[in-house]
Amino acid sequence: MQADVLEYYDQTVSSPSGSFYIPAVLRVPQLLQVVKRRRVKHCLSRKNILFRDGFSCQYCSSEDDLTIDHVIPASRGGKWEWENLVTACSRCNSRKGNKTLLQANMKLRKIPKVCDIACSA
Ligand SMILES: [Zn+2]
Incomplete structure (x- = not known):
């Protein structure tokens, strides 16, 4: 039904x-x-993560050398999904490395959410 x-x-x-x-x-x-x-979920891609986050690092607001960071590192079972991926500059990404937010003592500017704006583009 x-x-x-x-x-x-x-x-x-x-x-x-x-x-x-x-x-x-x-x-x-x-x-x-x-x-x-x-x-x-179908639209999840690197490009759409950057788009959702306004092309700025979610840790320090930098707009240079942007990468995608796993909030929970992939090596710790973090998945490739909207809620676990944020835009991060390469500096913050390497600073965070394989640590969790708590271990790295880093904070996200906003909580990553599923984005449906990117989908309509
Ligand atoms: Zn940064």
Whole structure:
């Protein structure tokens, strides 16, 4: 039953003639959330992380030598996902190295979130 609704929603997006399905999905906010999340995750890329973070280091605001930093290092099981990736300049990235934020005594300027702006671009 649930899977059927998700399929309708997908069809609606790609075909204007199916737009009457949208109100049906909107009445089930939980399901819409699921669909949204999936779509956003699809767009996760280095470029979109930089875009989300305004092309500035999330530790010191520098805009030079930007890299992508794993908040929880990959060597400690940190995953390649929106909530665990931030833009960091190479200086901060190497300072943090394989440490956690706490161990490195570093703070993020903002908590990394799933970004849906980059997705519509
Ligand atoms: Zn920095």
